[in-house]
Amino acid sequence: MPTPPRIRFGTDGWRGVIAGDFTFEGVRLVARAVAATLRAAHPEGERCLVAIGHDTRFLSRRFAQAAADVMGALDVDTCLTTSHVPTPILACAIPVLKAQGGLMVTASHNPPSYNGLKVRTADGGAAPVSLTDQIEAEVRRLLNSPGGWAGRAMAPADATFDPLPPYQARLRDLVDMERIGRSRLHVVIDPMYGAAQGIAAGLLRGIGLQVEEIHAELNPWFGGVSPEPLGGSLGELAERVRGLQESRKIGLAFDGDGDRLGAIDETGTFVTPHQIFALLLQHLVARRGLTGTAIKTFSTTTMIDRLAASHGLPLTVTPIGFKYIAEVMRREPFLIGGEESGGIGVAGHIPERDGIASALLLLECLATEEKPLGVMVRELEAKVGPHCYRRLDLRLASREDGRELGRRVGSDPPASIDGWRVKEVQTLDGVKLVGTDGGWLLIRPSGTEPVLRLYAEAPTQDQVSRLLDWAKRYADGIQGTG
Incomplete structure (x- = not known):
């Protein structure tokens, strides 16, 4: 048996x-x-x-x-x-x-x-x-x-x-496809050999945009990489966008099952999911005149907090996982919900993240503003301040090492890290150290494997690196004494 x-x-x-x-x-x-x-x-x-x-x-x-x-x-x-x-x-x-x-x-x-x-x-x-x-x-x-x-x-x-037909009809109700069609954007799409291949490209070609698609064939090995639309995996997409002669251009990437979005701006620079989330929130409020609760997971940028406050929107923070966002979507009027990994859902659609719908909404945002994506990101930073972010995953000897690290940091948090002062400790999902400058460090052990996830956001990349380096040293110390 x-x-x-x-x-x-x-x-x-x-x-x-x-x-x-x-x-x-x-x-x-x-x-x-x-x-x-x-x-x-x-x-x-x-x-x-x-x-x-x-x-x-x-x-x-x-x-x-x-x-x-x-x-x-x-x-x-x-x-x-x-x-x-x-x-x-x-x-x-x-x-x-x-x-x-x-x-x-x-x-x-x-x-x-x-x-x-x-x-x-x-x-x-x-x-x-x-x-x-x-x-x-x-x-x-x-x-x-x-x-x-x-x-x-x-x-x-x-x-x-x-x-596919009812989904395409839903998207046409959700997004201003005519406005996107008038934008004259050149779009390069990377579905990363996943299930989204051909879908966004077909929709955009149907409204007259110039579209090219890479990695759009069946390859169950995904070219030897995980189909996750992160900057380090989108080098070919960035190079394609950078090499285009047109000024109005953008790169879009989807994960293996099409529920996450990554983007490349006109200079070939990766735009983080946090920045996309913030841009879409700003667009829905400022350009569409919509309102409702903004929902984010515990590991998502504080740009959402600042934008929600500036527009008078309620904000709900959930544990990590879109299923928790979906629970909020079901029980109260919401505007948008998102997570650090690139999954975003919006009002008027299903209570689910949707990379293709998010991509079309981002194109609507660019078409409305008539500005390149990189320019819009810089304008966003001028409004809410610079927010640099990075995640680091550490393999541990055992799952217990991760739990022990969380217990120690939560019970005896540092007052400062290399001069960075800790203002408060939050424990919704893992342990988050929040600094006086608004930056934060989140330490969260995986619940299913011996992996420690470290997340950091700060005004500069140097500060992000120092926070992650401290957390890595701390984790190494605990394993060494375990």
Whole structure:
């Protein structure tokens, strides 16, 4: 009998190395648990429908088909996408189909050897912790039942659908495509071999923009890098933009499942997700005249705090993970929500991050202002001050080392770090040391692996480096005495 798989939902879904932690047995088990959980919450006697999609990773289509087959055997109706799709496109289709939920096969921005499952609710948003806790409990129940997770008869599922047309219609309602079409922008797009390939490019070509796309073919190895739109991975995109003769130009990049956005300005400079988030917030308020709560995660720039205060907007800070932002979106009128990794969601759309929608909204912002992206970033800094940021991930000997570091810093925080004075300590998710200059250092151990995540924001890159260097020395010291 095969070994029961290890399954735990993290920040957004269950992920693992293909054929190691992430297996067909595990996918079938989670599909059974999701089906049972959704059926239990559904009125008795009514059919339950689940939308299923997948990205471009190795075996993703077969994993998605396996999940659909299992659910079909449990009398749950399924609709499987005709091809690979970004997560936000599947999410947008769920309420259109009037489905009770969705299952997306993807490991998002993780390395090529990984795959995973994301669960979405009836409104298209990320599953809250309460739901994933129920799914995990059902997984444990199945594992403890004799033959409960292995060897189950399956019924091949063959219902498929194309979620792209309703998504394109939603975007046309959300963004001023005509204004973007008049901008004469030259756009270079890098989907990083992921599921967003062809989608934004097709929309923009359809309104008359000059568009070129790189890394827009199936390559499950993603060119040997993790499909995460960070500056260090976008060198070719930056070079393409820099080499264009046009003055009105921009580079856009998406992660593996299309829910995160990265950007390159007209000089070939990487624009951080924090800056994009701030620019979109400013645009929605100043140019669109909209209002509502601004939502950010604990590791996101204080530019959002300052902009929200300057416009009289309520601000909510959540733990790290877009599922926490989605919970706020569901319970109160909001304007925008975002996180440091490039995931942004806006009012009038689904309670989900969407890299393509964010990209189009950024193009609308540029078309409205009639200024290059780099100029707009400099104007933003003139308004809220310079904000430099960097994240550093440290491998640790054990997960306990990370927890011990958090405990020590939280119980005995330093009064200053190389002359940088600490004003307060915040512990919403990890330990954040906030300085008198508004800068901060966040120390947060991973909940699933021996990794310590260090985040820092300060007025200068030199200060950011000094904060991260101190945290690294501190971590090394604890491991050395452990």
